[in-house]
Amino acid sequence: MNVDELDLGRAVPLGFRSARTWRLDTPDGRFFLKEGGALTTFDREVEKAGVDVPRLLGTTRSVRVYEWIDGRDLTADDDVSEWLGTTLARLHAIAPLERAEPEVYGVHDRWEELLAEGSRRGRRWAGPLRAGLPALLATVEWISGVFAASGRYVTTHRDVEPWNVMITPTGPVLIDWDAVGPDSAPLEAAHAAYAFGAPRRVADAYEAAGGVPLRASPDLLVRRIGLRLSRLTERLEMSLGTEPLRAEELESVERRAGEQIESIPSFVAELREQGMRFRR
Template identity: 50%
Template sequence: MVTRDGSALIKHVAAEDWLDDFARAMDFEQLALSVGISMARPIPPLVEPMNHDNGPARKRLGFAAAIEGIGWVRAYDWVDGEPLGDGDDVAAWLGETLARLHQLTPTADASRPPDWYRMDRPEMWHGWLNDGQRDGRSWAALLRLHMTDVLEAAGWVARSFTAAGDYVVTHRDVEPWNVMMTGGGPVLIDWDVAGADSASLEAAHATLEFSRRGRTAPDPAAVRRTFEAYVGAGGTPFGGPDVLARRAGLRLGRLAERLRMSLGDQDLGPRELAAVERRAAEQIAEMPAFLAALRNYRL
């Protein structure tokens, strides 16, 4: 959108069911902005703050405004840049940025961890299996075959998060697709799900994902530069056999979403049912090898 004050990006956030978490995410975003993290600058709405009592309808929450007929909407100064390319070297920037984020709120309450750390509920997976078999879903036979592998992965993820203990408030979605390359360097975008996480598990996950861009395996040199930049900027060294458990948790979370979509318990949105079910089947079949690769890899 072009306004008299310049260009802006307008974004709808379907946050009606998680407003408290959304508000906390924007509080952290404000903190990161105040210390100069390279990020898209949010534009505060020109409406009255929301009322937490039984008064007028909510109109504003942090950087978001409620628009009748649309929902919660945010605006950002336009970022004049391009999506991160496979050849863009951001290893040092990534390590330094993660370390700075993890020092903003170095202790956090992890009594409500992100969903991807809470997939270790056998009754949940067996419920989906029973429903899938009842409805004749294409992935049901594979889930029955690999149920032990899925539950093993979910248990490993939950145990690793508990053992990590280094809970901070952070961005929680530091992925290559959330970085824009500009004339002034990389910019981190999309802060809506910021919240509590493990510093070491997030740092390891991001290090691996950014070093895999355009490659079949992580780039050891990029991994080393990110790790050195993270520690050099004050981050605690990370490593060990459980440090990539977060990636398994995210895979399980996406699989769970696909199963819910297949069973009609979650909206498909723009996705095609056949594609959702095909990818669910692939993820189930890949689980043993995927889990072994994560446990065997050393950063």
């Protein structure tokens, strides 16, 4: 079909997190529309590799047009362990990289700057951040070292979570590819295996399909900690004015940021322990 002929004015807005989306009903069928640029080489290679993804029909006016998926959300009763391990192995074989930076791991040098600005503005999280800063900086240094030592960098999905899997009549489909970028294959695989609640089964399937062995280690789940720090950074920046907030929203953001800062040591300890028990 020629996607340029679609009447986008008839599209119905849907909910979104990172990009606007729409449903479009036409005489030729129903389509899913999402803000996005032209197809990339990686997009094409993902489909060729047999990764179960929404079928991309083309782009028009900065909107990507997909076949509509008749499916449902993943539930705790769905065992997708083998599919997930196989999918990750196929995905990680597509675009290997010689090097990468820990873009989504909260590794940056702005923590002291954020503290200074938060203190100047009287943000309620400034006290907890001041008290916890030495431990936080040590955690950031640890995360950076683990990422550097992990190797096996790839271009990948970077948001493989249960809420980004739909169950269809023909099987699971991995959706929401907005976060595609460089990452560590073993760290993403370990993160996903843990997030889906079946570390051993996912790891077995991952290795059987050609993925690297995921061995128990206190460093194995470092990606989850990095994501927590990355989201904390976003919350601190929000409270400092990166986007307009109502008074009640600012209060909520400040409170949650303070709680996250105070919980970092126990969160790190828990995930280091879970990393040691990964395949039990």
